[in-house]
Every structure is written in C-alpha cells, then in structure tokens.
Amino acid sequence: MDERAALAMITDQIDEAGDDAAIVDGTAITIDMLHDSADFPAGVTDRTMGWRSVAVSLSDLAAVGADPVGAVAAYGAPTFSEGALTAFVTGAREVCDAVGTEYVGGDLDCHDERTIATAAVGRVDHRVGRAGATPGDAVCVTGCLGTGAAAFKLFETGKIERANQLYRFSPRIAAGRALAPVATAMMDSSDGLARSLHQIAAASDCGITIEGDLPIDPALREFADTDRLATTFGEDFELIVTLPEDAIDDARARVPVDLTRIGTVTESGVTRDGDPLPDEGYVHDPD
C-alpha cells in the first residue's frame, strides 16, 4: 500500500484525521516527520532545518485557522554536535518568534538517519477543515506557488544561500486566522496545488475549476517547466482556501499577504482551463 492509500485508510478509521491538524476540544494538534533522504537536500543548514521542520507543523495549524500555543521537536541523528543543535534550536525559535509562538523543546534520539519529528499545538475559534467547499465559492491561494520547487532547484544548482532562504518559509498563521471565519475549506499546499485541489474536492464532494495564470514565485522563473513545478511539485506551504465570493474583498483586506483568486468551486471534476487537472504530485528526490 502506498503512502496515500495508507493515509486514506487511516483517515477512514479516525474521525479527527483528514485535515491538516486534528482538533479536540478546541485544541489543534499536528505532528510531522522529516528526514535527510527525503526532505533535506545537500546544502540545507542546521538553522534552516530547525526553522523548516517546525514551520511544517505550524503550517498545519495555519491551515485549520489555529492560534499557535507552542511547538516541539524530536531530533534523531547518529551523533550530536553542539554547533548543529544550537543552530537547529535557533532556527526553530526564529520561526516560532515570526508567528508569535514559542519553541519549547523536545527530545533527542540516536538514529542512523537524521530524522526530525515536530509537533505544534494551537487553539481554534473558527474550525475549518477540507470538507466545507460549496459550489459557487471562490478558490484562492495565499502568496505564490513554486517556492519549494525553486528551493530544490537552487540546492541542485549550488545556489545554497538563496535556497536556504527560500526553504525557511513563513507559515501562514496570520492569514489562516484571518481566513478561518469566512473559509468554507482550507489546507496547505504541501502536496502541491493539484493534489490539494483534489483533496478539497474529495473531502467536500464537489469539483474545482481553476483558470488563468497562477501566482508563481519569481525564484522559479529561471528554471524550465515552471508551471508544472508550481502546480505539482509541492513542498510549498501556502494556504489553498475556498470562501464565498462576496467575502473575498474583506478577506483580502485582513490577510497580510497576497490572496489571489485562482478558480471556482463547481459540482464535480477538477479542471484547469477546461481540461481535467490530474491528481498528481511530482516525485522528487533531493539527492
């Protein structure tokens, strides 16, 4: 069974699963696992690793509209160096500071492959998941797509400093909080835009059509196959949100980043400019 089929099976078994974070009694909880061979290309600094690992969990909180309470990490590695751990903690703290929460520690584990697990906890006033999109709603995205793909390409081509900058993305906590009261469905774009749209459509039992140009990170424009990378690569952490058309202007005024309308919720089918948009993610190997 592949990872997607396995996730689908677990989502069926656990009522609270299926959104970016589970919510119990108004508390949002999420956990993620990253490791060298899949998630950290050569050139990622320890500070970036701390930032990004924690940011991935904070992005899950953003996607359910949560106000973060704190984040923790478990750091598994064959050896521990003071410099690496201090840099990791620095990055973890910086991203928590950036969204107004606290990095409060975690655990260490001797592990053959460097493996980082992170968890974040938040409070939720307006619960939003993937299941409420309604035909006629607008589909919007925060910021721009393709940042994760650009970072991977920059690591590949040795532009390490710029790649690290892009890899230290800003979790869209403030945007998630501002959107939650009006959003009908929301998730982050970590699996890529195409797969995210299919997941919202499946959870909400609706369709989605997107049209026109997408907001694409300028950093990606120097590479080939830009549109495909921006649509399917993933490793982006923007919010994909559906909301009533008449709520867009007000949402835009309250969201502190660009909010671009990319499409409309329909009755069925996920399409782009009239053609079916395949439910595919890019298979990427950072080595």
Place this chain on the structure above:
Amino acid sequence: MDERAALAMITDQIDEAGDDAAIVDGTAITIDMLHDSADFPAGVTDRTMGWRSVAVSLSDLAAVGADPVGAVAAYGAPTFSEGALTAFVTGAREVCDAVGTEYVGGDLDCHDERTIATAAVGRVDHRVGRAGATPGDAVCVTGCLGTGAAAFKLFETGKIERANQLYRFSPRIAAGRALAPVATAMMDSSDGLARSLHQIAAASDCGITIEGDLPIDPALREFADTDRLATTFGEDFELIVTLPEDAIDDARARVPVDLTRIGTVTESGVTRDGDPLPDEGYVHDPD
C-alpha cells in the same frame, strides 16, 4: 557529544525544557521518537507498538500532572500494510481509551527504518516539574519497577505474548493528576530509577537517599541481577515523586495504584542504604 550532554545543553538554552513535558499557558506538550533498532525488540506486535509509542508520550503528561487532551503519531516505515497500520491504530486507541483521552491521527512517512514519533497534549492545573524537591520530603514510586526490563528479557527468551503484555504499560495519568497538588517534584522512570533520582536531585539542588527493598515487578524475579535491572535498566514508566511526609497518607488514598515510599530528600548526594548510588543507566540493545 552524547545524548545526555546534548539534552543538558538544550535544557540550558530553552526555559521550558527540562521536565518530562513543556508547559505553555497551562498546556503541556511532549514529543518522543522511538525506532526499531533501539525500542522495538523482535516479537513486538504492531498493536503493542501503537500502544507503547503513544503511552510513552502519555507518561510524560502524567509526570507533569496533566489531564490529556489528545495524542498523535507519525509513523515512518519502508512500506505500509493495512494490517500493520490497523493494528498500530488499535493499540494507540486502546491506550488513549485506558486513560480517558483520544488518539486523533497523525502522519505517515516513507522511512528506511521504522520510526514512530508521538506527541501528546494536556491541560495542567497544578504545575509540577523536577525542580521542587525539598530536604525532608518523602520519595515515593507508583506501581513497581523493572517491568520494562522484564519485558526485554521475555522478548529475548521467546516469551513473546507475556512480553507484549508487559510492554503495553499503563501510563500513570490518574496517579499523576492525584499527586500533582501535593508533589514537590515528579518525573517518570523511563531512564531508570537511579538516573531519575539523580535528575531530580540535580534539578532541585538537593540529595536523595533511598533505603530498603524496592517494589519490583514479579515478572522480573525469574531473571538474574533483578535489583540492578530494576534500578538502572529504565524503560519503566512509573512516577517518581517527592512530597511532604504528612501528605503521603492522603496521596495514597487518592492514587489508584500502589504508592511505595522508597526514601527521603536530603541536602546533597544520592545514596542507597548509605552508599553512593551511581548515576547510571543500563545500556541495552534489543536485537
């Protein structure tokens, strides 16, 4: 730098670190990482793995006196089978049910070595950590020691069913909640009794003396070196607690498991029956 030195360094850097769970705004958060080569001897079932992984994080909540809100897990493995995942979720749910909380899902990750990260979240009314032990306090332990060592020995000797039973330990949530209002210091015994006592003594800037027989799991008695295993092996998840002497009777009445007095908090030095008790844990390899 070894794991202990690295943990000490991180504890110095992060105010909230140092206790079994971090506490922010009345919310306790903990994360743990377990993996095949260190934590799951041959013979551990998938159900036991789910139970124990989540139980380790719930034990951290117990140790700070928290009331659990929910628990999550990230499951990394080279392949996913429906049977294994279903059994894992069953075990994770059972231990949550056993302590009155909910298993609310998590994440999957393709990983060369099976690696489980768990996080648990709770609410704290009476904050208790490792730093408040005061000379004259009694030192008590819940349940009995050596259960983890007995399980490891039983796995080694092929008594798999009994070993799995012992491995599915009961996190001392109810005991932790009952003890928190009177405890001056508390932690779980996952690093072994000896190391736990040293950690409380160091955090509280005091000494501890223990005297007489320890409550030892009858399952361990069939093996050699019982006392040493019960004292230093770890992989036990009882609570080690210090509390004023005149609070013991009342605590005993409210704690739903045995609460055995094993010693007294002193000014300095960690001793057993008058001799120094080394700050040592057993190095164990489950393979």
